[in-house]
Amino acid sequence: MLPPETPNRPLTRWDGLTEFLGRPLEEFPRESRDAYRSMSKTDRNRYDERRLLHMNTGFVIQTPEVGRIIETVQDLLYENAGLSSGHAGLHVSGPGTLGKTTAALIAMRTVHLQEVRRHPGWLADGRVPVAYVLIPSESGAVALATRIAEFYGLTVRSKETLNSLTTRICATIAKARTKLIVIDELQHLSPRDRFGRQSLSFLKDLHNQAAGVTFLYLSAEITPGEAFSGDFATQIRGRVQTHRVERYRYTTPTEKELWKELISAVERELPLFDHKVGSLRRHAQELHRHSGGSIGDLVRLMRMAATRQIRQRGAEAPETIRIEDVLALQPSMAAVDLMKRVTAVA
Numbered sequence: 001m002l003p004p005e006t007p008n009r010p011l012t013r014w015d016g017l018t019e020f021l022g023r024p025l026e027e028f029p030r031e032s033r034d035a036y037r038s039m040s041k042t043d044r045n046r047y048d049e050r051r052l053l054h055m056n057t058g059f060v061i062q063t064p065e066v067g068r069i070i071e072t073v074q075d076l077l078y079e080n081a082g083l084s085s086g087h088a089g090l091h092v093s094g095p096g097t098l099g100k101t102t103a104a105l106i107a108m109r110t111v112h113l114q115e116v117r118r119h120p121g122w123l124a125d126g127r128v129p130v131a132y133v134l135i136p137s138e139s140g141a142v143a144l145a146t147r148i149a150e151f152y153g154l155t156v157r158s159k160e161t162l163n164s165l166t167t168r169i170c171a172t173i174a175k176a177r178t179k180l181i182v183i184d185e186l187q188h189l190s191p192r193d194r195f196g197r198q199s200l201s202f203l204k205d206l207h208n209q210a211a212g213v214t215f216l217y218l219s220a221e222i223t224p225g226e227a228f229s230g231d232f233a234t235q236i237r238g239r240v241q242t243h244r245v246e247r248y249r250y251t252t253p254t255e256k257e258l259w260k261e262l263i264s265a266v267e268r269e270l271p272l273f274d275h276k277v278g279s280l281r282r283h284a285q286e287l288h289r290h291s292g293g294s295i296g297d298l299v300r301l302m303r304m305a306a307t308r309q310i311r312q313r314g315a316e317a318p319e320t321i322r323i324e325d326v327l328a329l330q331p332s333m334a335a336v337d338l339m340k341r342v343t344a345v346a
Contacts (some may be wrong), residue, residue, distance in 0.1 A: 009336065012147070012150070013153070014133060014153060015153055016111070016133075017130065018033065021108055021112040021130065022058075022112065022113075022116070025059065025060065028051065031047060036273065037316070038149070045171075055270065056303070061273075065182060066103040066106055068243070069104075070090060070107050072241065073214065076214045084211045087211075087214065088214070088240065089215035089216065089217065090215075090216050090241050090242075091240050091241065091267060092216065092217070093244050093245070094244050094245035095245075096296070097294040098294055099245055100126065101184070101218070104132075105215065107182075111129055115127065115129035115177075126175065129177070130180045131151055131152070131173070131178070134191060135184065135186060135188045141162055141199045141202040142165070143199075145169060146165070147237055149168070149172075152173075153167070154172060156230050157217060166202065168211070169206070170206070174210075178213055180215075181213055181214070182216045183215060186222040186259075188215045215333035218332045247292060247294055248288070248293040252344075259293075262282050262295060263302075266299055267302070270321070271318045272319040272320065273318070274319045275319060279320070280302075280323060286323060286327065290326065292293055301329050
């Protein structure tokens with residue numbers, strides 16, 4: 001079976017992001033085992049492709065951590081709504097695979113859908129409620145500004161100055177009535193090198209000039225002082241809250257129950273015929289050890305195990321995930337690092 005076709009417009013362009021955020025997150029319409037058996041081979045393959053597509057694009061696990069981040073973003077949106085300057089932001093940092101990107105995507109979808117409901121003619125009016133910018137490594141200010149301009153579909157003129165480009169970007173943000181701008185991979189900007197300082201200075205100006213906009217910064221393991229320093233810190237650090245995401249622990253009864261609930265939440269989303277939700281709870285400690293307490297790796301490993309069930313089983317074979325199916329899969333490098341820390345602490 002070939003991989004299912006998925007929309008390939010990038011999230012770093014307004015049309016791709018808008019299409020993604022507008023896609024409904026609906027419960028997968030499951031067929032019965034008998035209905036599946038009665039399908040032709042072609043129809044079974046199509047159904048399997050829809051199942052695989054759903055697992056890779058159609059569900060997210062909204063954890064308590066994600067809920068706290070979204071609530072903070074909502075608070076900041078109301079706080080910043082009427083401000084022409086001095087608006088606040090949020091910086092979310094932590095190791096990879098712990099849910100930062102998931103939290104950002106849910107926050108972006110929440111804001112996008114709120115604006116769509118408030119303004120039914122939003123698309124015809126040229127509104128772009130949410131923007132997403134991925135910072136390239138070793139990025140200078142012009143390269144970063146170009147990324148933002150390209151998101152909005154602006155053409156960067158030959159030899160255009162940074163000041164001119166910044167002015168046009170801010171005018172476009174205002175015209176598009178953007179409410180939330182997500183700046184991802186902030187760790188690529190270091191105040192210790194010239195390009196990093198230039199880019200941070202540009203972000204400071206953008207943050208100050210984009211009236212009424214809430215900024216959500218995402219980064220790997222850096223402290224606010226490593227990025228929010230120098231002139232950038234002077235202007236912004238006092239207005240940017242910091243939220244650090246951590247791996248899920250498995251020590252206290254409360255922590256153990258939360259981890260088990262997360263496992264069950266993932267199980268509920270897997271469109272398998274025979275898997276019993278809750279059957280992996282008794283293996284919670286093994287799953288915690290194998291994933292390093294990373295929600296991102298837990299989802300990825302269980303999704304991969306389910307994908308293999310769909311791809312390799314026939315119409316009659318049972319589809320269920322066993323603990324050995326998950327443990328046979330290789331965790332991410334980030335999860336391996338987390339596992340080493342868990343072992344070191346233990």
